[in-house]
Amino acid sequence: MGWLVNILMELGVMADSHNCQGDDWVIRDGKYYPERYARYRYMMPVLERHDGFVFEDGVSVCWGHHPPAPKYAGRKAILVVRDPRDCLYSFHRRMIPHYDVTYEEFLGWPNYITLCPESLSWAVYNSLWLEFTETHVVRYEDLKSQPLEVMREVLEFIAVERSDDDIERAVDACSFAKAVDYQKRSGGSNAVFHSAQVSGWLRRDTPRSVLDCIERSSGWLMKAFGYKVDTPSTPPSTECLALHLALHPYMHNFDRYHIESIPLDTALQNPFLLSVFDFIKDFDANFTRRISSKVEDVHMLSSLRSHLSGYLHTCRQIGLIR
Template sequence: MVIQEIKNHFDGQETASYQIVSPPFSCGVAWLVNVLLELDIKTTNVGFGQNHWSFENDLTLIEPDALNHLKWHLPILHRQEKFIFEANIEVFWEHRLDFVNQGHKKTILFIRDPRDAIYSMYCRNYKEHYTFDVYLKRQDVWPDHFPGLFELPPFETFTFFVFFWMTMSRFMPVKIIDFKNTKIIPVKTVQEILKYLEIDRTTQEVEKAVEHSSFENAKRAMDEMQKATKETFLTARKGKVDEWKQTYSEELLLGITEVGKISFGLLDEGEAHVSHLIDTYIKADSRSIIADKLPEEVNEIVVKILDRFQSGIDITREEVHTLYQIENMSTKVALRIAMILEALYYVENIFEDKTSDEARAALNTFIAMNLRFEDDYPIQQAAVSCLRRWSISLKPFFDKAQTC
């Protein structure tokens, strides 16, 4: 629905549109949004749909729904609510996976060290409800951003989100922006972004936009909103780099799963490290991995399901139930099949065209990651959720010995 609204918005218009995506945690993306607005670049949060902007002669006005929420995040909205944007440019932003359906638009993937991003989100929204160790194990379906996905806890969600967009970089231009650089070299970072988006601004304009988007101004905006609403919403808490070194115990760090850890310091270890991760999880041959993980009879059936799915034929309840009626199937094999079905579910819920090359590549990545991290408890729990979704009884598999 969100993507269709965007497409309808641009029907018949000669508008250059771009997109910003970030994992659904406190990654600091509002800083970039504020900078772009300061530079008179129309920047739209798709969550508000048609209730984001309206028009009055040559002015663009922010609508009340968007204003009331975004004033918590964007200091510019405390100075102005009407804009004169540069014509024919619009940047969409949200924590979305289905932005991939907009076509091969230039995309900025804005990330932060997940240890900081996740802790900051915990302090903002969850601290009154859970202890931190409980929050780190809490599975979520992200109803506001990518409904039904991934049914994983925070670190695992972060990894799957980032690796999805890294997979999409094989088909469309995706530039990764690290929160750390917005603190260390903010002006240079903005200039790189503008160059990537093919937008011209002077150094003086960029410096002024960065100054107006400072953490101090963001915190001031938050404080003003807290006074006005009598509510607490920690949108500008500390904004530090490497705060995790003071906020995580050794026990908490050791408890993070292997799949959760692989996006730690994603950019810190250099291009060779990123290339290795891409080769391991994105360019992996998922069909070979499946063949190594499943008995021959089961593998043959699963591959046929994959082939039919990738040709656009939906999986049926009958074939899934038939698959789980194979005799002597062990718990491990039952969960592996569920991990493959879960990857299919992800693709089906992200892509409008599941036969596309992009959908095939995403499916390959999701299957490779699920099966390589099959011993991680959250991946197993997502597989169990998948079995429940298909109304597969779990009892037969968890009550018997490992027979194959």
């Protein structure tokens, strides 16, 4: 996603981060300066090339990794997806320095955003956006292999006109090779760069059981995005997932999910709810001793703790547990 944002900014399209929307830039003398945006400098080589930006009026994008929210209703969405057999591996690799957790264990964790198992969360997260608004899907693999064609489609989707020469210049300035070089000079992790390859899962010695787990959970949406899948897969129950999201503090204020409609007599049989309960028990009993103390306040872990706590609070609030 960061790569796409770099190219858009190089083309004069303003990009705000989701967490600080409207507060990322300072305007002086008709230019935008990345005051708070500078914290993303390690992943934004475009900031190294430009002190200030002149952005096109009337168009902007807001980027981030977050679920649909009411404030985005009626807006278009560009959904950047990557083969989960690669992106989940990459995510786990980034966690290795901090967590004593195997890849297989990690796939069973609740994702800090959806509280669904990581092996399924990829599909749940992306399907929520597809159902929410008009969405243009960009596959990471296509962005790497045919960036000019992908960027032409993206610009057409957001109604921005640029010449082929402008697009080619921006793509070249923000090429993946240059981004990798910049991040290495900025102190990035070689493990992350290595895992950014396309179809790396085919070249790694990944156990078939791990691939089956991911494909069984998310294969139904992987196929829709054009990824080859060998393991049969069906979407989760719509009713079970809706109940789970209604209990989730990050989701239940969204118009689609209402805690008032939860059937209490069958709720405790919901596999999503039971999975969260099982993880919380293990989290309390065993997890603390398996993490590095220096990551107690890392965003992912702090968000997971907060969302699990809120999930339990909602369950108590409606009488599911005491």
